[in-house]
Amino acid sequence: MPRFRAILDTMPAYKAGKAVVSADGRSHKLSSNESPYDPLPSVLEAVASAATRMHRYPDPAATELTEALAERYDVPAEHVALGAGSVTVAQQLFETVGEPGAEVIYAWRSFEAYPLLADLSGVTSVRVPLLDETHHLDAMADAITPNTRMIFVCNPNNPTGTVVRSAELTAFLDRVPENVLVVLDEAYREYVRDADVVDGLSVYRERPNVAVLRTFSKAYGLAGLRVGYLIGAEPVAAAVRKTMVPFAVNHLAQAAAVASLAAEDELLERVDAVVKERDRVRETLIAQGWTVPVTEANFVWIRLGERTLDFAGACAAEGVAVRPFAGEGARVSIGDPEANDTFLAAAAAFRNA
Numbered sequence: 001m002p003r004f005r006a007i008l009d010t011m012p013a014y015k016a017g018k019a020v021v022s023a024d025g026r027s028h029k030l031s032s033n034e035s036p037y038d039p040l041p042s043v044l045e046a047v048a049s050a051a052t053r054m055h056r057y058p059d060p061a062a063t064e065l066t067e068a069l070a071e072r073y074d075v076p077a078e079h080v081a082l083g084a085g086s087v088t089v090a091q092q093l094f095e096t097v098g099e100p101g102a103e104v105i106y107a108w109r110s111f112e113a114y115p116l117l118a119d120l121s122g123v124t125s126v127r128v129p130l131l132d133e134t135h136h137l138d139a140m141a142d143a144i145t146p147n148t149r150m151i152f153v154c155n156p157n158n159p160t161g162t163v164v165r166s167a168e169l170t171a172f173l174d175r176v177p178e179n180v181l182v183v184l185d186e187a188y189r190e191y192v193r194d195a196d197v198v199d200g201l202s203v204y205r206e207r208p209n210v211a212v213l214r215t216f217s218k219a220y221g222l223a224g225l226r227v228g229y230l231i232g233a234e235p236v237a238a239a240v241r242k243t244m245v246p247f248a249v250n251h252l253a254q255a256a257a258v259a260s261l262a263a264e265d266e267l268l269e270r271v272d273a274v275v276k277e278r279d280r281v282r283e284t285l286i287a288q289g290w291t292v293p294v295t296e297a298n299f300v301w302i303r304l305g306e307r308t309l310d311f312a313g314a315c316a317a318e319g320v321a322v323r324p325f326a327g328e329g330a331r332v333s334i335g336d337p338e339a340n341d342t343f344l345a346a347a348a349a350f351r352n353a
């Protein structure tokens with residue numbers, strides 16, 4: 001029997017969202033926060049054309065995409081680092097600080113990948129419980145020790161959809177030592193409509209120890225192609241590039257991301273439609289009697305406690321896959337109106353049962 005790292009025995013497996021089908025054949029996947037829209041024709045075309053070069057390695061530096069991002073956000077290209085999805089960029093970040101004794105702080109509950117990546121990189125996870133479903137930044141600052149190397153702030157938070165606003169973020173960052181990297185995970189930035197939520201890119205411009213994580217998986221609809229990026233000061237981006245596995249971002253993903261930036265107006269119109277649906281879903285749930293925190297992402301969070309798995313089962317019976325966190329609550333992605341209506345009917349029936 002080969003010997004593996006002991007941590008593998010205690011690491012929870014990442015649970016990806018699963019599709020479910022109702023008895024009469026309906027299936028709505030509201031468990032992975034994906035875009036409900038089909039790919040844009042212009043993006044499909046770019047991928048098809050890139051496919052003719054699949055016998056060649058991709059550009060390891062993803063030059064065209066890096067430059068497109070630099071131009072889009074008005075940052076130097078040296079401040080951009082890419083990865084195969086922002087989860088992989090997060091993994092690269094853990095690699096940059098991961099050594100025995102290093103501590104990484106994040107809120108809990110937050111993105112499920114953080115504990116896995118922390119365990120894999122050998123750092124110590126310091127989890128700070130949410131307060132009212134929101135990052136408790138004072139407690140997170142209190143948790144900083146001389147061993148703290150990195151802090152994740154997931155904004156909006158997955159799975160609660162709640163946000164950290166500008167004034168509290170500034171007060172928090174003022175308490176973080178300069179040698180601790182703060183990563184603002186903004187996977188859902190495009191869905192934010194609250195004007196008090198600062199854009200991480202304006203924070204990073206003032207604070208070299210703050211970096212922003214973004215992805216093409218959600219608002220840009222490229223979850224299946226795996227491409228995400230970090231924008232941060234040159235030393236941060238350079239460290240993240242060093243920990244990237246060569247050729248991690250394949251050239252179909254690079255081409256699709258470049259085409260998506262070119263089609264951004266169309267994609268952001270779709271985001272507007274999802275935001276309208278989000279507000280409708282939340283209001284309807286509240287009218288049904290549920291408590292749903294204000295969400296700035298493309299999902300809603302319902303705290304269900306011991307009823308969580310029953311709720312997910314009732315939704316699955318109607319062909320709606322949601323993401324349950326046993327004993328805590330369920331996260332439900334915003335889909336197309338038909339999917340949302342099916343979910344809302346299931347939620348109403350569960351409440352009245």
Ligand SMILES: *Cc1c(COP(=O)(O)O)cnc(C)c1O
Nearest residue numbers: 085086087111158187215217228
């Ligand atoms: C979905 C998500 C990501 C993005 O993952 P990709 O690897 O880019 O698909 C990153 N962070 C959070 C918090 C997410 O919910």
